[in-house]
Amino acid sequence: MGQIEWAMWANEQALASGLILITGGIVATAGRFTQWYFGAYSIVAGVFVCLLEYPRGKRKKGSTMERWGQKYMTSVVKLFGPLTRNYYVRAVLHLLLSVPAGFLLATILGTACLAIASGIYLLAAVRGEQWTPIEPKPRERPQIGGTIKQPPTNPPPRPPAEARKKPSEEEAAAAGGPPGGPQANPIPVTDEVV
Amino acid sequence: MGNCMVNHWFSVLFLAVWLGLNIFLFVDAFLKYEKADRYYYTRKILGSTLACARASALCLNFNSMLILLPVCRSLLSFLRGTCSLCSRTLRKQLDHNLTFHKLVAYMICLHTAIHIIAHLFNFDRYSRSRQATDGSLASILSSLSHDEKKGGSWLNPIQFRNTTVEYVTFTSIAGLTGVIMTIALILMVTSATEFIRRSYFEVFWYTHHLFIFYILGLGIHGIGGIVRGQTEESINEGHPHKCAEYFEMWDDHDCHCRLPEFEGQPPESWKWILAPVILYICERILRFYRSQQKVVITKVVMHPSKVLELQMNKRGFSMEVGQYIFVNCPSISLLEWHPFTLTSAPEEDFFSIHIRAAGDWTENLIRAFEQQYSPIPRIEVDGPFGTASEDVFQYEVAVLVGAGIGVTPFASILKSIWYKFQCADHNLKTKKSVVGVFLCGPRTLAKSLRKCCHRYSSLDPRKVQFYFNKENF
Numbered sequence: 001m002g003q004i005e006w007a008m009w010a011n012e013q014a015l016a017s018g019l020i021l022i023t024g025g026i027v028a029t030a031g032r033f034t035q036w037y038f039g040a041y042s043i044v045a046g047v048f049v050c051l052l053e054y055p056r057g058k059r060k061k062g063s064t065m066e067r068w069g070q071k072y073m074t075s076v077v078k079l080f081g082p083l084t085r086n087y088y089v090r091a092v093l094h095l096l097l098s099v100p101a102g103f104l105l106a107t108i109l110g111t112a113c114l115a116i117a118s119g120i121y122l123l124a125a126v127r128g129e130q131w132t133p134i135e136p137k138p139r140e141r142p143q144i145g146g147t148i149k150q151p152p153t154n155p156p157p158r159p160p161a162e163a164r165k166k167p168s169e170e171e172a173a174a175a176g177g178p179p180g181g182p183q184a185n186p187i188p189v190t191d192e193v194v
Numbered sequence: 195m196g197n198c199m200v201n202h203w204f205s206v207l208f209l210a211v212w213l214g215l216n217i218f219l220f221v222d223a224f225l226k227y228e229k230a231d232r233y234y235y236t237r238k239i240l241g242s243t244l245a246c247a248r249a250s251a252l253c254l255n256f257n258s259m260l261i262l263l264p265v266c267r268s269l270l271s272f273l274r275g276t277c278s279l280c281s282r283t284l285r286k287q288l289d290h291n292l293t294f295h296k297l298v299a300y301m302i303c304l305h306t307a308i309h310i311i312a313h314l315f316n317f318d319r320y321s322r323s324r325q326a327t328d329g330s331l332a333s334i335l336s337s338l339s340h341d342e343k344k345g346g347s348w349l350n351p352i353q354f355r356n357t358t359v360e361y362v363t364f365t366s367i368a369g370l371t372g373v374i375m376t377i378a379l380i381l382m383v384t385s386a387t388e389f390i391r392r393s394y395f396e397v398f399w400y401t402h403h404l405f406i407f408y409i410l411g412l413g414i415h416g417i418g419g420i421v422r423g424q425t426e427e428s429i430n431e432g433h434p435h436k437c438a439e440y441f442e443m444w445d446d447h448d449c450h451c452r453l454p455e456f457e458g459q460p461p462e463s464w465k466w467i468l469a470p471v472i473l474y475i476c477e478r479i480l481r482f483y484r485s486q487q488k489v490v491i492t493k494v495v496m497h498p499s500k501v502l503e504l505q506m507n508k509r510g511f512s513m514e515v516g517q518y519i520f521v522n523c524p525s526i527s528l529l530e531w532h533p534f535t536l537t538s539a540p541e542e543d544f545f546s547i548h549i550r551a552a553g554d555w556t557e558n559l560i561r562a563f564e565q566q567y568s569p570i571p572r573i574e575v576d577g578p579f580g581t582a583s584e585d586v587f588q589y590e591v592a593v594l595v596g597a598g599i600g601v602t603p604f605a606s607i608l609k610s611i612w613y614k615f616q617c618a619d620h621n622l623k624t625k626k627s628v629v630g631v632f633l634c635g636p637r638t639l640a641k642s643l644r645k646c647c648h649r650y651s652s653l654d655p656r657k658v659q660f661y662f663n664k665e666n667f
Contacts, residue, residue: 003554004394012384020380027311033318034359056389065389105359106314109373113380 005059007087007129010120014053014094017117021046021101021110028106038104045097046110052077052084058132066134074133085132087125094118204287209297212260216253216301224249232423234434235349235454239323239332240316247312248421250305255466257305258412261298262470264291266477267579274581286581303383306376313372317352317359324352331441338453347428347455351420367418375411378404395553399530409471412463419458428455481531485522485574492544494563494570498638500551501599502560503537505544508575513540515610516583516603519547522574526558535602536578539609541617550599583607587614608660612650615658629658634665 021042028039055074058064077084084090098114101107199206227233227245236244263269270288277285323332336350352362363369384390385401424434437444437451444453493505513519513536520531532555534547551557562571586592586607594604608629631647633640647660 004397006397008393009385009390009397012387012390013381016380016384023307023311024314027314031315031318033314034321059393062393105317105363108360108363109310109376109380112373112377116377116381 003061005124005129006120006127007057007124007131008059010087010090010117010124011053011056013113013120014049014090014117017094017098017110017113018046018049018053020113021049021107024101024104024107024110028104031106033104033106035104038100039106042101042104042107042110045101049094049097049114052090055133057130058134060129064134070134071136077131078133085130087121087129087131090131091118091121091125094121201283204284205290208287208294212297216256219252219256220249222249223252230423231429231434234438235331235335235424235456236422238438239335239350240319243312243315243319244421247309247316250308250312253305254302254309254412255463257298257302258409258463259466259470261295261302262409262467262474264295264298266473267576268477268480269473271579282581282585289581299383299386303379306379310372310376317362320350320352321357321359324350324357325355329442331438334441334444335454338456347425347457349422349454349456351418351422366420368415368420371411371415375408375415378407378411382408395555396527396530409467412467414461416459416461416463419460421459422456423459425455425457428452481576484576487575489573489575491570491573493546496560496564497548498642499636500560502549502551502563503546504549504563504573505538505546506573506575507544511545511575511578513538513545513578514582514584515540515586515606517578517580519545519575519577519579521547521549522576523555523559523562523571524574525571526555526562530555531576532556533579535606537602537605537609539606539613541610541613548599548602548605552599587611612658629660630663631660632663632665640664 023046025039025042025044025046027033028036029043033039051073054067055070055077056064056067082089094114095118098111098118101114102111224245227248228237228242233244270291274285274288320336323330323336326333326336336352338348338350340346340348340353351366352359363373382402382404385398391398432451432454434454437454440449440451443449444451487508487510490507491504492507493503495503495505497503516535518533518535520533522531534549536545537548538544538546549556549559551560559571562568583603586594587610594607596602596604611629631643633643644662644664647662651659651661
């Protein structure tokens with residue numbers, strides 16, 4: 001369990017909570033439930049949480065799968081520096097955002113889910129994790145013709161390597177190699193027309 | 195397109211039947227609650243959202259019944275074994291059990307959303323009609339007493355005018371279990387995304403056990419009988435179509451209609467999930483029993499590129515080519531079971547797996563076996579599972595493509611071919627006894643693989659020959 005980055009799961013949970021807040025908010029506002037203005041708040045909070053959590057942070061070890069189109073939000077989230085890098089800030093922020101939605105039944109599920117995400121972020125922060133943006137790799141301009149020193153000299157079909165190497169170099173090649181010239185196949189290949 | 199249909203017709207048919215059943219159950223329940231006389235008065239307060247909620251509830255029951263079945267590995271192995279007359283294409287569909295499990299999970303999420311949204315509207319409407327003072331039909335129905343002495347034939351679960359919907363949600367069994375179930379479902383889904391599963395498997399595995407809360411909650415969700423319909427006697431005494439318009443006079447003794455009486459529906463979710471739950475409990479007991487059987491490790495080999503080979507013996511173990519086993523090492527993790535393809539041939543007197551270091555558990559396992567002076571860690575094995583790759587023996591020419599640790603099933607197949615040739619097995623159609631092995635990899639591996647090919651190649655040209663090729667461009 002030593003290498004779990006809790007922030008990755010917290011990120012998924014927070015994103016889901018944002019969507020749930022938006023849905024609950026829309027239902028409450030459209031249905032004009034009692035105290036529906038909490039629903040309107042919930043939609044705004046949900047959109048904010050979704051935008052903040054959409055860019056996935058970089059994993060410490062291994063490659064990270066980017067979400068589609070996340071580079072635009074990455075540049076925005078990066079701008080806030082320590083506020084978005086630090087997970088203690090995110091934990092507190094999500095906890096505070098979740099509270100007003102708790103007053104309405106339609107959005108209380110979003111509150112619970114966002115509060116859980118906040119708890120997981122707290123665990124991540126305690127373990128010293130940080131949000132690192134995924135930087136796009138600089139694209140190397142392919143120099144036309146720059147790496148072609150010599151075209152391939154041995155195009156397929158190629159016989160096994162043993163046929164071309166000198167027998168003294170390989171100790172165990174003899175048994176497996178075919179007897180004849182470079183293009184002889186071990187078994188005659190016939191074209192069977194079915 | 196033709197090949198696609200031949201290989202996948204059963205999957206397409208199966209999914210079509212499953213979707214069709216979902217749609218049928220939804221529409222059937224929707225129409226029942228929308229048209230039935232029993233719920234005439236209930237609909238007066240709630241409208242169509244009653245039918246919406248009940249229809250999605252029925253689909254939830256159906257899908258909750260189905261979701262446990264694809265993860266009963268032993269049941270699937272049993273079906274695979276008994277269905278030996280069925281074509282291999284059919285039996286191969288059993289290998290797609292996890293895909294089906296995910297599809298059913300998505301359907302459960304969809305219907306949960308519909309169910310919750312519908313009930314949010316229902317609660318709001320119940321709340322409004324309880325607070326209404328306009329003497330409308332809805333408010334009169336809502337004022338029917340909860341008092342048991344007066345028959346307890348209430349309709350509106352919100353008893354008092356100042357009760358909030360939040361209070362009802364968290365003090366009724368249906369509401370509380372609903373919240374717990376939904377939170378468990380959401381946690382299960384967020385920890386089961388492909389990214390989390392592949393990067394941090396333990397998070398997925400342990401969180402997924404929250405399904406226990408989901409199943410328990412589902413079983414008791416309907417106990418409170420909040421969904422109320424008119425009783426038979428009440429309908430006989432005064433049919434809603436006749437009496438509804440005279441609701442203002444229900445209190446009068448002269449009126450031929452009396453106050454309608456309502457009763458709750460008994461819970462029915464438990465009837466749907468009882469059998470799969472019992473099957474799953476049996477499955478877990480069987481896995482535990484099998485895991486307690488002794489596994490003797492006969493040989494441990496450390497290969498280059500951090501690959502560990504374990505050769506083992508277990509009483510009563512029999513395998514076929516291409517199958518896999520689940521392995522547990524209690525000294526590393528008590529609850530984790532990881533699948534590994536069997537690399538030995540069925541003809542050998544041991545079974546083996548090759549494990550590559552690819553995460554916490556595998557690295558700890560390799561480290562534990564590398565220490566030569568401590569006792570060998572105990573291993574538990576469950577299996578084998580999976581559809582065997584016996585097709586390869588039915589064809590004269592077979593092209594098997596695998597990379598990295600993915601060559602493991604082919605190791606099993608190649609060894610089995612060699613053994614079958616040694617025993618002159620007549621069922622083996624692979625007459626052209628030439629096996630081309632192509633390697634694109636490190637030099638140490640190339641050397642040992644070339645040695646293996648040479649060792650197993652028979653000098654007799656009628657028997658199997660292995661030709662080793664390495665990339666040379």
